[in-house]
Amino acid sequence: MDKRIYFLMILSFIIGLVELIISGILDLIAEDLHVSIGQAGLLITVFAVIFAVASPILLVMTAKIERKRLTLVCLYIFLIGCIVTVFAPTFSILFIGRIILALSGALLIILCLVMAPSLVGEQYIGRAIGIVSVGVSASLVLGVPLGLIIGDSFGWRAPFVLITILTALAIIGVHVLMESIQPKPQIPLRKQLAAFKNHKITLGLTTTFLYITGHTIMYAYFKPYLEATTDFNTTWISVIYLIFGFSAVVGGGLGGVLADLLGSRKTMIIALVVFSALFFIFPYSTDSFPVFLIIIIIWGILSWAISPAMQSYLIEIAPESSEIQQSLNNSALHLGVAVGSVIGAGIVDTLSVEVNPFAGGIFIILSFITVVISISSKKKTTYKTKSAI
Incomplete structure (x- = not known):
């Protein structure tokens, strides 16, 4: 390396x-x-x-x-x-x-x-x-x-x-x-954008947007969620944030390794299945600290393990326009952060912060559906997998 x-x-x-x-x-x-x-x-x-x-x-x-x-x-x-x-x-x-x-x-x-x-x-x-x-x-x-x-x-x-x-x-x-x-x-912009007629690419970008939206609905309001559902003091909440942070760092590297070993498709499917299930289990874990801690660590890992697998997947689909696809995937990620924050705020203000993990889980399930459809779709053109700048 x-x-x-x-x-x-x-x-x-x-x-x-x-x-x-x-x-x-x-x-x-x-x-x-x-x-x-x-x-x-x-x-x-x-x-x-x-x-x-x-x-x-x-x-x-x-x-x-x-x-x-x-x-x-x-x-x-x-x-x-x-x-x-x-x-x-x-x-x-x-x-x-x-x-x-x-x-x-x-x-x-x-x-x-x-x-x-x-x-x-x-x-x-x-x-x-x-x-x-x-x-x-x-x-x-x-x-x-x-x-x-x-x-x-x-x-x-x-x-x-x-x-x-x-x-x-x-x-x-x-x-x-x-x-x-x-x-x-340089490839003409018209030819680059023509790649998006391939539903595999569009659905891949939609997957990124949906799972980050679901993640952010919960993560953006994680502190008020902990304050509402646990007895943790400020020190413990800071510790939990740090544990989550280090887990996410590990997840970014682990996702890349798994994408190389298992393939990007298997990595994304496995990660999104576990990720979606996690959010529905999460509300019932706060009574048991060991279980809660394990879920926090897995959540942190999965929150960033999917991204490198998705990047690899987009390169595999159409390597000749991989730069613009990676850029748009990055855009989808940040739009997910923005939309997730707004949706999460609406839930907190109108319902309860305790509803956030369920709402986030629904978006992650939707992301699982879009990635499965993307993987199952047929490519109109076969490309050789190669990335260079």
Whole structure:
């Protein structure tokens, strides 16, 4: 395995931190910049929406640019976004900083995902994507507690000072460690989008959207759920979040390994069956801590084990348009986060937070149905499985 894969994992971790690290410090931002927490929450919304929409568009627009050079350009823009965020005197300036970070970060994450397969042999494609996914999953699940700890100790700007420093180190790392990586020969956008006439691709992307929506309905409101259904104090809740986070990190790597060993199709089916069952069992596990802990660990693992398998599956379906498919899969993931948060909020406000796991489970069942239909569908064209940039 090329060691540069692990550098891409670290790079994806640094970029991914920006998205949710702000969640734990919204109250600090609101107080300092004299806005409501609801307004501060728009910083998450705008980032998620831009991140989801921009990556496929930017990937097409930059299709001819050499990948190392493009990565460096994006990192310098990302660094500017970090600096704007750290020194933002008003909420409006902070909002602009988030837009800069979202635009550059969206392309950086997808670049890491599409560069990874080009650094390994065909038999390690799933594993390479899984390793990069570890960085993404680690940033998303560890960002909240990390931002909370650093923000409470040193102020809400401190987490972004850390990310600024890490970004500067990443720029040095790209200059030193990464070699020139030429883009794949450009395929006309019309021909790329023609691949989506294949229902296997459309249903695969729908699967990602549905299972992440189901996961987020529960995860976004996990703290109030624990407060409503258990006697755990704040310390124990933090411990549970960390256990979940480390499990998710393991899941990202494990999903890639299983995709290589069992095949992407079997990995996704097995994971989604267990995942959906888990959500319906979850409400009845809080009375037994050992059972509850096991479910938390399995949930964390499965929440990110499916992503690398899906990425491998999309490459297998149509390798000649794999870059745009991976980008759209990343978009589907972030749209799922946004939609799941909104649905979860509606359930909490109108029904009860205790309904969230059942609602999440329904969406995951729907994702199982779409992936089965996708796998069972016939391909109109047979492609050779090969990924290169």
